[in-house]
Amino acid sequence: MTGREFFTARTVSEVLSGFRPARRTAVETVPLAEALHRVPAAATLSPAPLPGFAKSTVDGFAVRAADTYGASEGLPSYLDLVGAVRMGRAPDVTVPAGGCVAMPTGGVLPAGADAVVMVEYTAETMPGTVEVTRPVAPGAGLVRADEDVAAGGELVPGGRPLRAPDLGLLAAAGVVEVAVHARPRVVVLSTGDEVVPPSTPELRAGQVRDATASALAGLVRDAGGEPVLAGIVPDDAGALGTALKEALRDADLVVVSAGSSVGARDETAGAVAALGEIWCHGIALKPGKPTLLAHCGGVPLIGLPGNPLSALVVFRLVGVPLVWRLAGCERPPPEPSTRARLSRDLPSMTGRVDIVQVTVADGVATPVFGPSALLSVLTRADGCLVVPEAATGLDAGAEADVMLYR
């Protein structure tokens, strides 16, 4: 029944570089207001140059730069004020040699002008004449018509989740819909005879409410995915096989929150092996060793350890990048982190990644120890510290990167 002996265990780096399904979600068009953190399927190009017209960046006067050369407080240039530009309107004047036009910030540069002098360096001592007390170079005080983006230039790249400022640039270019990858559907299947729904008011001895599924749903959302909680299946090979088949039908990723006993884990492995190819069974990771990764007819599957804490550590490390990748994003957005000094030695084994939950205060990271059966370890921690594969441990006082939870 088990066949566990035949499956390979892998290191974390082997998993991250090697378990890379080709599947990508379909592309759909969404309005800008719903596009935040979605992953564009391709680069969006600007239909026209931006801002689209040479534009003043200061309040002042549009001039021919040459007319200001040599100007100083002691010996100003005197220019004829021939008109004013109004916001949002095309100029109805041109700037002749020896002339100038009043400009608001953001106004259209009139023909004839090649610079804008800030109002601070001018004075209007006589009506109709402007004194300029500083010279300006051509191009000063303005942006060119295509200085933000050229026609056909890239507004936002494909494959990178859209950030708030990206939405601004798209809006500026009149792009009000974006073609993005659909949110990956992550079907979470909980298993275990002891597991009951969170809404169960009273527990019988030995029963536990399904904690992992709700927490996984949060991690899936943070990774831009759509969690689908498919319910709880008893530790029964037939029921598990049926539920898995059902889950795989409409999923981009299936996550099995496995039973915690060896028997339950073997049952999961057996049911998965019948539906696809097991890629690894066991990761050199603590906590999180009894993790199963498989390809089931094009759909990746993660079998998580039974302990909620271990399950969440594994999903953060292995599942989150996978969800982004399914949506066409190869480099997930950065996570909050900080450098902190260790409050104590952290022993570890070479060849294994150790994940240690820590609190962080005043630049010091203090491990929150506790059995991985405890969820409160995770809710008390400010983040986690990764002891890398190559290390035999970290010394007290050593600086380390802590991934902070948000």
Place this chain on the structure above:
Amino acid sequence: MTGREFFTARTVSEVLSGFRPARRTAVETVPLAEALHRVPAAATLSPAPLPGFAKSTVDGFAVRAADTYGASEGLPSYLDLVGAVRMGRAPDVTVPAGGCVAMPTGGVLPAGADAVVMVEYTAETMPGTVEVTRPVAPGAGLVRADEDVAAGGELVPGGRPLRAPDLGLLAAAGVVEVAVHARPRVVVLSTGDEVVPPSTPELRAGQVRDATASALAGLVRDAGGEPVLAGIVPDDAGALGTALKEALRDADLVVVSAGSSVGARDETAGAVAALGEIWCHGIALKPGKPTLLAHCGGVPLIGLPGNPLSALVVFRLVGVPLVWRLAGCERPPPEPSTRARLSRDLPSMTGRVDIVQVTVADGVATPVFGPSALLSVLTRADGCLVVPEAATGLDAGAEADVMLYR
């Protein structure tokens, strides 16, 4: 009309410590599946101890620890196997002196036992007898009935946005609804004769599409708020006053994306002064100086600079913590950041915070310079670097914290 001279300019630290409206959003109850990153109004206490029963954390045998003292590979303890615990069920046996009961991980510890021996340190060479080859201490291989959380103990604190693992612990405790602060309604009012909606297909000379509102909406969502884009008001004192009154009626925060010219800014200040108390007009911040902060009958108001880049810098620095605070969260969740070496000198002025957009590659931060009229500076940057008030600048090669965009 202007009265700008009467208003105080403030430093960034004065703004962050001093502009702290007392307003908080109402409390509403949401299901767990919608509670991610919402801010609980108070601590949630556990109605019962968790896990609720003494529970095995290993596959093995429940024993009386004393029966294993002195056991070794050479001289095992021999214990009578008196039964087995099934997952999710109350044990139907007790462990007598000299006896043991087979246990799955997660099973209920039977009466009489005080420890669980891992199956790895046992052998069943004769049916009905278990050899134990290592001693265990009382409490080994199990968690106590209240080891995760005691009855009445805190599951999650109030005031801290809920993280994915928090949802797991709440589910484990049977808490399927949480009382959280409503998402702050942030009404964004765009102003300017030159500003037209993003959906405008063709621009006339001098017109610009409203970029700031869409980008602000993204920042508001990232801060847990609900953006309400109230449209575009022309540079007209009457129209602005009417629109502001309307915006204030149903907002927790009003953001005016102001016109970019001095005249437009003065008009905003005048309209705001008529409706409330201006707290400051001008922040020692670059870009972002012409920022206005006001209290309007209990509703805070931010008047942003006209340039989209400046507006977004100010909103990130001042607006984002305010949105969190309105939802009852005093310490916003951590943002992604990294340490990087500067590619070049960054001059700055003491007493002013400078925000420099940078790209980051191989640990080196390279400034992305460009007029603040350009939005593409923000979309090209990986993050921004804060040159603090006290500094006169940063030297090339110096290490600095970069706030990364996500």
